[in-house]
Amino acid sequence: MATLPLAELPPPLGVSIRDFASISPKERPAVGDKVAKLERKIFPSSESFDYDIELKKKNIGVILAFKEFDSETLIAYLVYQRMKRIVWLHKLCVVESERQKGIGRCLIHALYRQMKSRGGESIQLWVDEHRKPARALYDSCGFQQVELRSDYYAAGRAGLKMQLSIVR
Numbered sequence: 001m002a003t004l005p006l007a008e009l010p011p012p013l014g015v016s017i018r019d020f021a022s023i024s025p026k027e028r029p030a031v032g033d034k035v036a037k038l039e040r041k042i043f044p045s046s047e048s049f050d051y052d053i054e055l056k057k058k059n060i061g062v063i064l065a066f067k068e069f070d071s072e073t074l075i076a077y078l079v080y081q082r083m084k085r086i087v088w089l090h091k092l093c094v095v096e097s098e099r100q101k102g103i104g105r106c107l108i109h110a111l112y113r114q115m116k117s118r119g120g121e122s123i124q125l126w127v128d129e130h131r132k133p134a135r136a137l138y139d140s141c142g143f144q145q146v147e148l149r150s151d152y153y154a155a156g157r158a159g160l161k162m163q164l165s166i167v168r
């Protein structure tokens with residue numbers, strides 16, 4: 001299984017990373033709305049989560065990226081689900097204007113560090129074979145393809161299963 005090549009990765013300049021769990025219960029609905037809004041903009045409706053439901057589940061986590069000194073402006077998020085020692089990376093999204101600045105990689109690294117400290121064994125995900133930037137990002141983080149399923153997302157849209165082992 002592949003391993004993450006990076007030891008430490010600070011957020012890119014001007015970006016602050018926060019865990020959804022660290023946000024006060026009062027503020028959570030507004031932040032959840034921002035995640036849902038960004039998701040609707042980036043992903044087809046068939047792939048959108050219902051965050052009113054998802055964010056209440058105990059094993060779902062979200063790591064957020066905001067503009068530094070501007071906690072109102074959400075620029076990226078990563079949604080994951082813990083299943084015993086495996087964590088599924090379900091969603092990763094960076095607003096278009098902030099792409100290719102290292103934010104996606106930084107969110108994956110934040111997830112990796114969290115899972116390492118909690119005894120996780122691997123991060124797994126499915127990605128649409130046509131999502132080239134996402135595949136390049138996962139490759140650059142050390143994920144390896146372990147399975148290909150035709151028509152996984154829709155007719156003609158295969159899914160690739162990728163995984164990254166967490167090294168102790």
Ligand SMILES: CC(C)(COP(=O)(O)OP(=O)(O)OC[C@H]1O[C@@H](n2cnc3c(N)ncnc32)[C@H](O)[C@@H]1OP(=O)(O)O)[C@@H](O)C(=O)NCCC(=O)NCCS
Nearest residue numbers: 091092093094099100101102103104105133134136137140
């Ligand atoms: C995929 C996505 C999250 C990447 O986020 P990002 O912040 O732009 O990625 P990073 O800047 O951290 O890129 C890290 C590495 O990924 C690769 N990469 C990222 N975007 C790339 C692109 N458009 N073309 C080629 N390689 C790319 C590069 O290897 C890059 O490393 P480098 O800059 O040192 O060359 C972003 O493009 C996105 O939100 N896309 C739409 C939603 C999506 O497809 N999500 C994933 C499926 S759930």
